[in-house]
Amino acid sequence: MADITTEVLIIGTGPAGSVAAALLSSYGIENVAINRYHWLANTPRAHITNQRTMEVLRDLGKEVEDEVYLNAMDQSIMGENVFCESLAGEEIGRMKSWGTHPLSKAEHMLSSPTFMNDLPQTFMEPILFKTACKRGTRARMSTEYKSHVQDAEGVTTTCYDRMTGQELTIRSKYLIGADGGNSLVAENENLPFEGQMGVGGSMNIVFRADLSKYVAHRPSVLYWVMQPGADVGGIGMGLVRCVRPWNEWLIVWGYDINEPAPNVDEAMATDVARQLVGDPELEIELLSANTWTVNDTYATRMSRGRVFIMGDAAHRHPPSNGLGSNTSIQDAFNLAWKLAAVVKGQAGERLLETYSEERAPVAKQIVTRANQSIGEFGPIFEALGMTGGTDITKIKANMDARCDSTPEAEAQREALNKAIAFKKYEFDAHGVEMNQRYRSDATVTDGQIEPDFKLDADLHYQPTTWPGARIPHAWLFDAAGQKHSTLDLAGGGAFTIFTGLGGEAWVEAASKIAKEFGITLNAHVIGPRQEYMDYTGDWARAREVGDSGCIITRPDQHVCWRHDGAPDNAEAELTRVFKTILAR
Numbered sequence: 001m002a003d004i005t006t007e008v009l010i011i012g013t014g015p016a017g018s019v020a021a022a023l024l025s026s027y028g029i030e031n032v033a034i035n036r037y038h039w040l041a042n043t044p045r046a047h048i049t050n051q052r053t054m055e056v057l058r059d060l061g062k063e064v065e066d067e068v069y070l071n072a073m074d075q076s077i078m079g080e081n082v083f084c085e086s087l088a089g090e091e092i093g094r095m096k097s098w099g100t101h102p103l104s105k106a107e108h109m110l111s112s113p114t115f116m117n118d119l120p121q122t123f124m125e126p127i128l129f130k131t132a133c134k135r136g137t138r139a140r141m142s143t144e145y146k147s148h149v150q151d152a153e154g155v156t157t158t159c160y161d162r163m164t165g166q167e168l169t170i171r172s173k174y175l176i177g178a179d180g181g182n183s184l185v186a187e188n189e190n191l192p193f194e195g196q197m198g199v200g201g202s203m204n205i206v207f208r209a210d211l212s213k214y215v216a217h218r219p220s221v222l223y224w225v226m227q228p229g230a231d232v233g234g235i236g237m238g239l240v241r242c243v244r245p246w247n248e249w250l251i252v253w254g255y256d257i258n259e260p261a262p263n264v265d266e267a268m269a270t271d272v273a274r275q276l277v278g279d280p281e282l283e284i285e286l287l288s289a290n291t292w293t294v295n296d297t298y299a300t301r302m303s304r305g306r307v308f309i310m311g312d313a314a315h316r317h318p319p320s321n322g323l324g325s326n327t328s329i330q331d332a333f334n335l336a337w338k339l340a341a342v343v344k345g346q347a348g349e350r351l352l353e354t355y356s357e358e359r360a361p362v363a364k365q366i367v368t369r370a371n372q373s374i375g376e377f378g379p380i381f382e383a384l385g386m387t388g389g390t391d392i393t394k395i396k397a398n399m400d401a402r403c404d405s406t407p408e409a410e411a412q413r414e415a416l417n418k419a420i421a422f423k424k425y426e427f428d429a430h431g432v433e434m435n436q437r438y439r440s441d442a443t444v445t446d447g448q449i450e451p452d453f454k455l456d457a458d459l460h461y462q463p464t465t466w467p468g469a470r471i472p473h474a475w476l477f478d479a480a481g482q483k484h485s486t487l488d489l490a491g492g493g494a495f496t497i498f499t500g501l502g503g504e505a506w507v508e509a510a511s512k513i514a515k516e517f518g519i520t521l522n523a524h525v526i527g528p529r530q531e532y533m534d535y536t537g538d539w540a541r542a543r544e545v546g547d548s549g550c551i552i553t554r555p556d557q558h559v560c561w562r563h564d565g566a567p568d569n570a571e572a573e574l575t576r577v578f579k580t581i582l583a584r
């Protein structure tokens with residue numbers, strides 16, 4: 001007999017585990033979440049919160065979205081990405097980042113009802129965890145996962161209660177390993193990985209010091225420091241990262257992975273901070289210091305049977321591009337509705353296989369992108385003449401040479417400008433954040449060809465209603481004049497039909513299908529004098545089907561089917577589609 005029974009057991013209460021728990025609880029699925037520590041993240045780590053993540057949090061509820069904005073650094077002060085010799089020293093270059101360049105800002109505003117922001121993990125996790133617990137998640141801290149065994153009906157998990165020293169067994173129908181970059185769940189399940197752990201060494205130094213005089217006039221979350229040694233190990237360069245403006249900071253500095261990890265004590269932390277800030281008298285209040293390794297590996301399969309992995313458990317990569325916690329939260333959005341549908345008996349178990357089919361390619365993409373971004377600092381070092389040795393006098397002379405009035409110096413300046421601008425693939429890669437399109441049996445394309453990307457798919461989001469893509473955002477208006485995003489109409493744990501005038505047959509069929517499949521299927525007619533008005537015509541331009549056509553979204557706001565025009569037999573069409581998607 002197990003000590004505890006539940007529908008879904010979640011190992012870990014980081015961003016992935018807490019959002020999985022919050023979503024499952026919101027969908028009415030009983031779940032237990034455990035964490036081996038007594039509390040949540042104790043160091044800031046993830047900050048960059050992208051628009052797709054904000055859409056997930058908005059779907060969890062306006063109060064969750066609002067609490068994030070309330071605590072976060074606003075996007076408007078995120079973006080003067082500075083490259084310098086030190087904070088007090090000479091500035092070498094700058095680029096507008098994180099959607100603050102006017103052109104990028106327009107793209108952000110057109111793409112989503114949400115805003116990118118910067119929220120330390122120490123603030124984000126309590127918001128997510130609280131949401132989960134408030135909605136029904138039973139959380140058990142100081143409880144360590146040890147092993148599990150799955151059988152035809154469920155999973156038996158053995159844990160260690162760190163308070164009592166006793167063993168504890170938990171029986172669940174499903175198990176989620178959201179247990180981070182050293183995932184024991186992934187290891188015990190022997191899930192396949194590609195790539196390598198420990199390709200570089202890094203240290204984090206978190207401290208308090210008022211650095212306003214160096215930064216307030218060029219507000220940013222990232223200040224990149226180029227000094228000899230900055231390209232050794234780590235994330236490609238020395239980094240002074242804002243945690244709270246402008247008096248709490250996180251320094252990331254590399255070390256040679258072939259050497260033993262340094263012991264970062266108060267003296268060393270102070271030295272590194274003084275060196276990167278460029279103030280030999282700087283006094284810091286050290287909050288924490290630790291070393292970590294840069295990883296370059298991803299799971300090629302994120303589930304087996306009743307066991308799933310998500311977040312860093314499945315994709316392990318450096319913080320470049322700020323994709324870690326974001327992708328972890330988005331994994332949870334993909335899996336939670338599927339688990340809910342299967343637990344409620346609305347869907348067959350085959351639906352669960354589509355989680356790995358849809359998310360493993362994303363894991364590969366973001367691990368590859370984040371590691372590539374490290375390499376893309378190289379041209380900046382080259383342009384400055386910082387490669388090829390450790391002779392500080394020579395490096396200084398190479399860097400100074402860019403200030404000469406010679407053709408060589410002009411070429412050097414051009415190379416530097418180009419190299420810095422190219423870093424938009426790390427600091428303004430809106431496409432990487434927003435373009436995820438799924439391919440699996442949980443979408444039905446009916447042979448419609450996936451549209452090509454007209455612009456660079458890493459840099460620019462391209463809206464489409466092709467089944468597999470997230471529904472495009474457009475503002476719609478109700479009779480009272482209130483505006484609603486198309487994303488607000490989708491989600492909320494339900495399937496949604498979008499149609500227009502002439503599409504009444506879809507709405508009629510929807511209620512029958514909802515009954516037949518036992519699902520929530522909302523239907524909205526958009527058009528003049530209808531439930532929602534498309535005054536701007538933005539939805540008509542985005543939807544890629546005619547007024548009488550139909551677009552169906554899944555609970556994770558991804559389109560799963562579309563049809564151009566009125567149906568011959570809406571009920572038959574929808575029955576076919578839902579049978580496939582729900583594996584019935």
Ligand code: FDA
Pocket residue numbers: 011012013014015016017034035036037045046047048049121143144145146178179180181184204252292310311312313319321322323324325326327328
């Ligand atoms: P996470 O590691 O956060 O959580 C794992 C959970 O499992 C914890 O609760 C842990 O206690 C628990 N656990 C582990 N083993 C267990 C066991 N055996 N039993 C019980 N519990 C167990 N990302 C981003 O999106 N934007 C950004 O700006 C940054 N910046 C950034 C900077 C730095 C310096 C670092 C090091 C990392 C980032 N990241 C980031 C990455 C981000 O921190 C990371 O991707 C997320 O924390 C991953 O969330 P998870 O929930 O998957 O794992």
